[in-house]
Amino acid sequence: MINDKDILETLHMLQQEHLDVRTVTMGISLLDCADGNPTVSCRKIYDKICRKASRLVEVVEEIEKEYGIPIIHKRISVTPISMVAAASHASDLTPFALALQQAADACSVNFIGGFSALVHKGFTECDKALIRSIPEALAQTRNVCSSVNVASTKAGINMDAIAMMGDVIKQLAYNTRENNSIGCAKLVVFANVPEDNPFMAGAFHGTGEAECVINVGVSGPGVVKTALEKCTGDLTAVADTVKKTAFKITRMGQLVASVASQRLNVPFGIVDLSLAPTPAIGDSVAYILEEMGLERCGCHGTTAALALLNDAVKKGGVMASSHVGGLSGAFIPVSEDAGMIAAAACRTLSIEKLEAMTAVCSVGLDMIAVAGDTPAEILSAIIADEAAIGVVNSKTTAVRIIPVYGKTVGEEVEFGGLLGRAPIMALRPESPRKFIHRGGRIPAPIQSLKN
Amino acid sequence: MRAIITVTGKDTVGIIAKVSKTCAEYNANITDITQKVFDDLFVMIMLADTDRLSVRFTEFADRLSALGQANNLDIRAMHEDIFDAMHKI
Incomplete structure (x- = not known):
């Protein structure tokens, strides 16, 4: 018999902490x-x-x-x-x-x-x-x-x-x-796009994949946040708490993946160990960082806190699943995370800080709303900066940016549902036009020569 | 399979009777029960053998959930494996 404490813990995660499997893909x-x-x-x-x-x-x-x-x-x-x-x-x-x-x-x-x-x-x-x-x-x-x-x-x-x-x-x-x-x-x-990512908008079925597979993306920022509320120790204790929680969340994802694979008669591919937030209060990655001791997500220290979180999620999750893949880490989509929305609205969270955060988390500049009259070259330059972070650090980075037509800095945009809402963020106005229009290919960095 | 049935909510007279009656109605055999009241909060955990259910498990879970809603309680019937997966290595 499973003990009552464990049953009640799972029940609490489901009732109060938004525990869910984000997607079966x-x-x-x-x-x-x-x-x-x-x-x-x-x-x-x-x-x-x-x-x-x-x-x-x-x-x-x-x-x-x-x-x-x-x-x-x-x-x-x-x-x-x-x-x-x-x-x-x-x-x-x-x-x-x-x-x-x-x-x-x-x-x-x-x-x-x-x-x-x-x-x-x-x-x-x-x-x-x-x-x-x-x-x-x-x-x-x-x-x-x-x-x-x-x-x-x-x-x-x-x-x-x-x-x-x-x-x-x-x-x-x-x-x-x-x-x-x-x-x-x-x-x-x-x-550096992964070919087995179950999360949108970046999911596709890579050429090295089987005919048909089942991939599962887990979630659970609310569960991690609640676990940290009870953790009064130092940052090593914080990392341990995140690991233990990520393990439980991932085991649930692994079970769902195995059962789905069996019932559909389709091989199991991977579990993506990502903390995917939703706009619901209490289901936010930013609030996890704040629970660690930051006054507001985006303040100095945010990158370090996110690095700890991202690493601990992977370490906890990796033992819970037979195959880990996809993006696997913490997501920081601004419009889909209540804490990120609040931090961006009061301008503590700037695009520059978000860019720094992408060097240590699983994706990149995600669901960021900018002014509709942003020149195409500036959007390209933002993508180039993100790509450089990914390429040099041998990690996935990405840009999902929305130049909202007719909106300017200071306004807000509502996308609805899981996509949430976002303040229009300020960008640097100076032009990278000449740089972007040089074209060509920035050579692969020296660390690519591993053979 | 074995199911864990959890019941939480405000304590009132006859909760166990109502849940047990529904289990019997659909031929779910209750094999273990623990129940406590914290202040005014009723918490019950039942282990039930659902191999001989008269309906599909998903329908049984729906009926318990509806019983919960009608009585202002949260009632869930879940496959035992989910708890094993999360809490045992």
Whole structure:
């Protein structure tokens, strides 16, 4: 018999601390859906996704009820569409995004990711076509997510791609201006992108992956925060508390992953050990940092506190899962985290501090709203800075930034649901235009030569 | 399978009777019960064998949850494995 104290602890996590599994994501290879005719290729894509994922939502909802664990999202990730669509020689890839949307609707999933291109070393013709299609494709769809990998430690930084992405983000913001430029929340620009990430907007099914896999993303900032409320010791004790809590959260994710994999007859891929916040009060990564002793997230000391948290989450989680992957660490999406929103609103949390924080956490500048009239070159330069941090430190970094059409610094934007709300953050106005328009590729750093 | 049924909420007369009645109605065999009242808060943990349930487990869990809502209580029936996974190595 399990002891009562443990049962009540789990119950408390569920009732009071927002414990949940954030997502069960089915990765599906679409490599066999390539066709010289784009219409045929789109039909193959739709058919294959529907065939593989037809039972996903039903099975996950059954697990949710049987085990009493909320599983917030059911998602699908697919092979980067720029690879699947290449054989079609299509110049506009919007129909492929529409096919993904139709498949997402048919399977009733929350998101589908993989309208993606990997261009860290250079572009294929189809990569260029996909990137140019993003503003229209994401404006015409609701649940399709897109990502572009523009840099890697091995290849360096593709500055031509980064220059393109600044324009793409601006155009996408304009195309979705009626809804606070929400399209940009579905687009993420990566360095060192993981190929098995279950979280959106960056999920896709990498080329080294199996035909079909189940990946699970856990969550649980509220549980960690509550555990730290009872910890009065030094920072070693804080790290130990986070590790123990992350272990429990991850074990739950591992169980859900194993059961889902078994019932769907699809191999288990990875558990992503991420602390993913939501805008709900008490489900915030910023509040964890404040619980450690910071007056406000963003003050001096925030980077150190986040480094401790990120490392302890990984150490606690890694023993709880047979395969760990994806992003695995703490997320710091500004609009999706009540504490980050508050810290940004009172300007304690600046974009420069967020950039420093991305050097020690699992992702990057995430869900940051900036003024709608921000020049494309500045957006590109922000991406370049993030890519440099990722490339030099051999880690994943990413940028999901929303230049909200018609909004300026001092205003706030409401995205709704899990995407939350955000104050428009100030950027440095001086221009990096010449630097961005030099183009070319920043060479891979010396630490890439490990062989 | 074995299920852990937890009941929390304001203490009133007849909570155990109501939950036990629903378990019997759906053929869930209660194998262990612990129950305490802290101040005015009622906390009960039941272990039940659900192998011979007359309905699917998810429906049984729904019925208990509905019973809880009707009586201002939080009632959850959860697969035992979730607690094992989280608290045992």
